[in-house]
Amino acid sequence: MIMNQYLQSSVTDDEGELCVGGVGVFAGYLERDDLTAKALVEIDGEMFYKTDHQVKLRGQRIELGEIERCLLKTSISACVVVKWNDDHLVAYVQTSDIDEVQLREHCQSHLPPHMIPSLFVILDKLPLNPNGKIDRKLLPPPNFASMHLTNPHEHLLPVNETEVIIHHIWCDLLKQTQISTNTNIFTLGGHSLMIMQLFNRYKTEFHLETNTLSITDLLRHPTIIDHAQLIHQTMNATNNINDFHWSSLHIMKASFAQERIFLDEQIRFSSHKTTMNNMYVILLLYRISSMNDHISISRLQHAFQSIIRKHQILRTALYLDTNGTII
Incomplete structure (x- = not known):
């Protein structure tokens, strides 16, 4: 409703203040009774919010x-x-x-x-x-055109492949041709919704998993250099295959027949330790030349884990003591 200075409904063509009531009206300013008195007014027992400088x-x-x-x-x-x-x-x-x-x-x-x-x-x-x-x-x-000139530091160019990719994404979203890698994105007109756009672009460009990168971290570290470091940390954490807990694969003890085969082959190849080791220790090496190969290490690791869980023989193990004797 529109009220005049006497808290009466304004008639046609009269000026007044716009007052909004209902469950959406806030309870007041914390420990600021003076501001609450200016913003809220009680009309017929109901609290109304008057015109103020709140924006959306x-x-x-x-x-x-x-x-x-x-x-x-x-x-x-x-x-x-x-x-x-x-x-x-x-x-x-x-x-x-x-x-x-x-x-x-x-x-x-x-x-x-x-x-x-x-x-x-x-x-x-x-x-x-x-x-x-x-x-x-x-x-x-x-003068919004001057926002990219407010950084007092020297103009820094991208120094690695990750920074180059991030720089390209920033220029695309901010409609700029050059951005210093130490420039705060908020000085260029960036905002929280743009950070979410960056988050989604990073996941696509760098093949990141959903929960490996935090929007909060991107907000707290708002430069190209910072974002590149966060992405490197995320990729390093994802790529560390040695951190996998093999106990979750439910490794099974070899059967008596399998143990007997192992003992027989130990006797047959007793003079050829290398041949024996190669039969039971199979090494797999995959080379990933660059990020352009579009390989997700975490997905590759997940694929191996799925295959191992599916095929029992791949989860079968021989338990040996320090002398190589089956326990």
């Missing part, structure tokens, strides 16, 4: 005031955060002694990723209306 961005509800209060804990004198073109959060900051890098690092330490502004606009003075409040209509339009 990529499915997430965001209180712009929380971001502003976070920024005001630095040395800045004033700020305002707005949603621009339904795509980005832009923070306008009045300061002369702190730069964008410091502001972004502060936000990353105190806010979740979806609440970190894509761009920080540093102004000598924020525009004010006749009432002394910040006039949002007079804020200058942000």
Whole structure:
């Protein structure tokens, strides 16, 4: 409903505030009664939510005031955060002694990723209306083309095959031609949904299993270098076949007849230890030349395990003591 300043329903063509009620209305701000009093109003015993600076961005509800209060804990004198073109959060900051890098690092330490502004606009003075409040209509339009230039470090190129692939994916999603490998993706307009897109692209490009890579880790380490290291760690953990617990295959003890064959062959080849070993120890070697072969080590390992579980003879073992005698 639309209410006037006296909490009465506005008539046709009158201005008023939009109030929303129902089960979706929140209970108030934690330990901030002053903000709760401004945002919530009781009408006929029911709580209504008045007009406020809450926005919805990529499915997430965001209180712009929380971001502003976070920024005001630095040395800045004033700020305002707005949603621009339904795509980005832009923070306008009045300061002369702190730069964008410091502001972004502060936000990353105190806010979740979806609440970190894509761009920080540093102004000598924020525009004010006749009432002394910040006039949002007079804020200058942000220059999103400069976002990829905000990184103070030197431009780093990919140094290995993994970084090259990741760099190509980033450029494709962010519509860029070059991105330094130490650039934070959020400074380029990246967001949490884009991290999920990267997650799915990485699984396809690097043939990763579903549970081997974490979206949370990608959010916490938002550079090409970081993502390459995470993928290397994931692939190394997946490729370690020696970590497999052979007890899960239910190894079976050889039968009496099989043990007798083994003893007979020990006598026959007693003078040819190498021949004897080759008969009972069969080595298999598979060479994978590069990632371009599209081989999933974990799937290959799973295939071997499935075959071993299916065929009992492959799970049959001779138990020997240190002298080579059957136990």
